[in-house]
Amino acid sequence: MRKPSAFEMSRRNLLIGTATSVAIGATSAQAQNSVPQPLAAATAADAPAMATVSFNVNGEVRALKLDTRTTLLDALREHLHLTGTKKGCDHGQCGACAVIVGGQRINSCLTLAVMHEGDSVTTIEGLGTPEHMHPMQAAFVKHDGFQCGYCTPGQICSAVAVLDEIKAGIPSHVTDDLNVAPELTNAELRERMSGNICRCGAYSNIAEAITEIAGRPA
């Protein structure tokens, strides 16, 4: 492996130094607008609280001891090193972190890992592998359902769950008649996938990929 150059090392130190001074600047700016907190309370509030949790990820039981603040997303990526699931906005707006928990798609960034004791989590790694792709993964490749690929794991997890939701008769905003089983139209797919943002704009190809899989006999 190539050793980092002196320039890179000093650049890194410079960035760390800058980040620190920015943080101090922000703290003193905030202090002017808020009631100062006693130092001891601030220190206690910053001390991490740890908790244990055990859940099944892609068929394997995983036990973790975590800072309670750890989201399911960070537990998957940083602790279990399942980096297929992506962190986009980290605020539930983009859908890049979508995984399937107990058969339902959720945003893994907006849920705490410790709240998932005993749950079954499926990530993109659990759907398929490069050698044995899930049909939805293969369809995304075939239809060019991505460009940069960052949103793709979330898109695919969401798409797999969307087809189950339609099969289960769950209506959507564009379903004409609430009392009739929803049909798998392009409008239905687009509405149901609206929580997965693709900045490259591969939407039409994503819709084609999902449509192909949906059209196959179960």
Place this chain on the structure above:
Amino acid sequence: MRSFTYEKAHSPAAAASAAVRTSNAKFIAGGTNLLDLMKLEIETPSHLIDVNGLGFDKIEPTPEGGLRIGALVRNTALAADERVRRDYGLLSRALLAGASGQLRNKATTAGNLLQRTRCPYFYDTNQPCNKRSPGSGCAAIGGITRQHAVIGASDACIATHPSDMAIAMRALDATVQTARPDGTTRNIPIADLHRLPGNTPHLETTLGAGELITSVTLPKPLGGTHVYRKVRDRASYAFALVSVGAIVQRDGTGRVAVGGIAHKPWRVEAAEAEMPRGAKAVAARLLDGAKPTRDNSFKLALVERTLAAVLTEAKG
């Protein structure tokens, strides 16, 4: 995010008493709004009480012919329930107009009612906000106010309530059941759950300390045609500029509640008497006393026109 301790509650009474016993505690269920706000340090609980194990996840018929919806019933499950789709279509429609599929899979009935405003000044911790930091001022007033309230606001706050579901609950006259730390329970009409901002915009509901919502009850079905029309900047996955939920009977009478215009779901029963006379008459009564800003005065016309579209759709 600030550090916090975490516990799972095993009974509503234990949850409610833990909430008052532990300083700065909060309940967590779906977490889709609370965790977002905790990451921004707008919410900074030092203790979380996970209420997901309390079993309030059923939708059951009531002796009065209505439905009791457990506080933990997820938005997806509520919208998809066969009885809700058949008898309370307005509620299904409002739920399906909100958020995204993966958020609705997590978000709960009670959490939806208690979600906080999406006012950008509330979200920006560099700005003064009386809701986030009481007494600090309101950066929205005099700021960019296209999304803000046009009625029922105050000099302290012009934020709106963001829920679609709550608009349907208000039109349906739902009641909210709670458990309190002293072991008692109570019923709160949905009209009395949310407050107007006044001088205390940080107090958003009439719930007491540690009071936990356990269910939301719908009265027996009203019949009629149920319509929810949401006007927003995108076709999907956006908060309302204006939304109108209505139940219209064959004779033209009915109910209407409006979202996107006030600090709580906006319904004026007296305005409903005008329904047979059309949208203009209803809107005039509904918006009596409105004080829009230059940025959001369009909402007055938008309410009237959206209501006109809803009444036309209801006629079929």
